[in-house]
C-alpha cells in the first residue's frame with residue numbers, strides 16, 4: 672500500500688502525477704486549525720506532509736502520530752518546530768539552492784530600486800508629473816562602487832556578493848556567525864562585526880534566517896549606527912528587523928531608504944506606515960517568485976518527500992541527525 676500524505680499546496684500537473692504515483696494524497700487548502708479538525712482522520716494516517724506556508728507545531732504533530740517526513744516548499748523553515756520534529760524522529764526537508772540566484776536577483780533589484788528611486792519616479796511619470804527636466808530633488812544615489820554590507824553570508828548572501836562585486840564594482844563587507852575564506856578571496860570581501868558593518872555600509876542587505884538569535888537583530892540602536900545616506904534591504908525574514916524602529920528611522924531621516932521583501936506581518940497590512948513613506952520599496956515576499964524557480968522548488972519538494980519516505984535522503988535535509996539514529 673502507498674503511504675498516505677497530506678498536500679497543502681496546489682502543484683503543477685506533472686508533479687502532482689508524480690506524487691500520486693508514490694502516495695495516497697489528501698489535499699487540504701492550507702495548514703489551518705480548522706483543517707486539522709476537518710481532516711483529522713487524514714492527519715491520523717499521514718506519514719508525510721508536503722506544505723508551503725503554515726505552522727508545523729506541537730498541535731499539528733499531536734494530530735499526526737504516524738508522521739515521518741515534512742517537506743516544505745521553501746528554503747526558510749522558521750514556521751516549523753524543528754526540535755519537536757527531531758525528537759519525534761521526523762525528517763524535515765526544504766528547498767534551498769534552487770532559489771538562491773533568483774532571491775539574490777530580487778535583492779539586487781531592491782538595491783537598485785531603492786537607490787535609484789525607480790518605483791517613486793515611475794509613479795511620478797504615471798501621475799503626469801514629468802513636464803520638463805528633472806529637478807535635483809528627484810535625483811537618486813549611485814549604486815556602483817559603493818560599499819555593500821551583507822548580513823548572512825550563506826547561499827543567498829554569496830550570490831548577492833557575486834552580483835555586487837562583479838556587476839557593480841562594490842566593496843563587500845559581511846557578517847555571519849563565522850568568516851568564510853572563499854568569500855574573502857573570491858569577492859575581496861571583509862568579515863566584520865555587526866556594528867562595523869552597520870557603520871560603514873552604504874547598503875545593509877539582510878539574507879538571514881529568522882531564529883531566536885536573529886529576532887529583532889536590527890532595532891533602534893542598530894539603525895542609529897547606520898549612515899544617514901544608507902539603505903536597508905531585507906529579504907531574509909521580516910522579524911529580523913524591528914519594523915516600528917525602522918519606520919521611525921525612515922521618518923526621521925536616520926537612514927535614506929529601505930527595500931523590503933519581507934515584513935513582521937504578511938501580507939503587509941494596508942495601514943502600515945511603511946506604505947505611506949516614499950523612500951520605501953515594498954514587495955509581497957516574492958524573492959523566489961518566478962515561474963522557473965517556483966516550479967523548481969515544487970519539484971525539489973516532491974523529490975525530497977519521496978526520498979525521505981523511502982529512506983534515500985541525500986540532500987536538502989534540515990535535521991540529518993534523524994537519519995543517523
Ligand SMILES: NC(=O)C1=CN([C@@H]2O[C@H](COP(=O)(O)OP(=O)(O)OC[C@H]3O[C@@H](n4cnc5c(N)ncnc54)[C@H](OP(=O)(O)O)[C@@H]3O)[C@@H](O)[C@H]2O)C=CC1
Nearest residue numbers: 747823824825826827847848849879880884906907958959
Ligand atoms: N524573500 C524570500 O522570498 C526568501 C527568503 N529566504 C530567507 O533567506 C534566508 C537565508 O537563506 P540561505 O542563504 O539559503 O541560508 P543559508 O543557511 O545558506 O545562510 C544563512 C546565513 O545566515 C547566517 N546566520 C545565521 N544565524 C546567524 C546569526 N545569529 N548571526 C549572524 N549570522 C547568522 C549564517 O551564518 P554562517 O555562514 O556563519 O553559518 C549564514 O551565513 C532563509 O532562511 C529565508 O529566511 C530564502 C528564500 C527566499
Ligand SMILES: O=CC(=O)O
Nearest residue numbers: 744745746747959
Ligand atoms: O521565503 C521563502 C523561502 O523559501 O524561505
